[in-house]
Amino acid sequence: MSSASRRRVLAMAKRNVLAQRRNPGHWFLLLVLPVVDGLLFGSIGVAFGEGEAPVRLLVTGIMLFHLIWQLTLAGSLGILEEVWSRNLMNLIATPLTEREFLGSLGLVGLARTVVSVTMIAVVGFGFYAVAPDSAGWVLVPSAAILLLFGWAISLFVVALTLQYGDSAEVFSWGILVLLMPLSGFFYPVESLPDVLQPIAAVIPLTKVFDAVQVGLETGTVAWGSIAWAALGTLALLGLVVWFLDRQLGRFRRLGWVTRFT
C-alpha cells in the first residue's frame, strides 16, 4: 500500500470516528449495549445454570458475538453515514478508491470490537468472575474466524446498500439477529427444533462455538471444528467479495450513484 493510499484510509477512518463521536446512537451501541449484553447473559447464566460453566459459556459467547456485531455495525453504519449525508458523490470525486474506503471501515470496525469486547470482559470479570480467557487458546483462532465472518457480513451489507440505499439498514442487524439463534452461541444446536438443525450445521459460526465450548470444558483446541469453520468462513468471504465486486460493477454501469445525490 502506498503512503498516499494509507493516508486516504486514515483520513476516512478519521471522518468516520469524527462523525460517530457526535452521534449519541453510536456511543450507545459501542459502550452501553456491550454492558447491557454482559449483564443480561451473565445474570441468565447465574440464574438458570448450575455451577460456573453456564455463566462462563454465556459471557464468553456474548463477548465473541460482539466481535462480529461491532465489525458489522462499523461497516454498515460507515456506508450508511455517507448515504444519509448524501456524501457518496463527494467521495467518488476524490482519489479515494473502493478498497481504501472499505479498508477504513475495517479499521474503525476493529477499533470498535476492541472497545466493545473490553467492556464485556470487564463486566464478566467484575460481576461474574468470568475471566475473558476462560476458553484458553481456542479463543485466538476463534476470534480470527469471527472477525473474518463479521467482515463478510459487513461487505454483504455494503453491497446491498449500493443497490437499496438506506433501506438496506435492516440487514446490518437483521442478519445477525437471524444468525444468533441458529449458530449455537449460547446452547448446543441440538436444542434447536429438528428442522433447523441442518441449517445450523452449515453455518461456520456453529463450529466456532462448538470449539469454544470444548475449550471451556477441557481447555483443549478442537482443531477439526476450527478448520471447518475457517474453510466455511473463507468460502463465504469469497462469495461475498464476488457479490460486492458485481454490485460495484452494476453501481457504475447502471448509474446508481444518482440515487445518492
Added chain:
Amino acid sequence: MTVGILSHRRRDAHEIPPAGVAAGESGGAEAGSIGETAGVHATTRPPVLRADGLHKSFGSTRAVDGLSLEIQPGERVGIVGPNGAGKTTTLLMLLGAIEPDGGTIDLVGERLPAGRSRAMEQVGFAAGYLPLPDRLTVMETLDVFGTLYGLEAPREAAGVVLEELGIAHLAGQTVESLSSGQATLVGFAKAVIHHPRLVVLDEPTASLDPDVAMRVRDRLEWMNAEHHATLLLTSHDMREVERLTTRVVFLRAGRIIADGPAADVVADAGYPDLEAMFLAEAARLRGEAV
C-alpha cells in the same frame, strides 16, 4: 423555429486566454510543467480532458449518444441543455462515477477507469445540490477532503481557501449549522482546496443569493486566471454560463448540437442570447412551436 444542428465552431484554446491573462501567457506554466518551452503553441499541450465517442443508455433510454469532447488547459467550458439532454450523465462519466457503454475518457492524462484515482488528485468537483458530510465542522471536512486529495498540510490549505472565500469565521461550525449559501461556499472550498487542474461544477451557484454567487464566480475567474485552472460546468443560469465560460457545449438528447463561444453559438442559431436559445430548445422538447 427549432434549434438545428449547428456547425462546430470551437476556437482553439490558445485563442481564448483566461480572464486577465494575455494570449500565449496562459500556456507558459502548463507548458513548463510538462517540459515544453514557454511560447509553444497551446494546442500542442495535452488536453485536460479528452472524451471520444461516449455512449450511455439506461434501459431503452439513450442518455449520451456518441459524444466526443476535448478540453484544453485553461479553457472555461459550459455544458448546457434542457433537462434530459445528458449533462449530468456526461459529467458523471467524465468523473468516473458512471461507466460508459462505449467510448474512451482521458482525464488529465489518465485513461479511465484504470487511472481514475490518480486523475482525481488533479480534479475538483462541487455541485450546488450536494450537501457536505454531516457531523463534521467545516475545518474537519476540509481537512479530510484535503488529505484525500493528497495535500500534506490540509488544515493550512483549508485556512487559506476559507480566508480567500471570506468564510474563515465558519471554520469551527458544524456543516449542519450552515445556511445553504454558506454550505455551497464550503462545498466549493472543498473542490478547490488542492488547486486542481480541472474544476468540475454542477449547478455551482444554485440556491445562492446574488452576492454569494458573485463571490463564487469571482473565485472561479481568479483560479482560472492565476492558476490556469480549467473549468467545466453545467448550469441552468444562462447568464452565468455566458459570463463564466469561454466555450459553450450545447447538448440535445446526448449529442452535441453546438460547440463554441457563447456569442458564436447563439448567433449561428439565430438567437439574441443563450437564454433564448435554451428556452427554444426546451420548448422544442415539449413539442411546442416557438
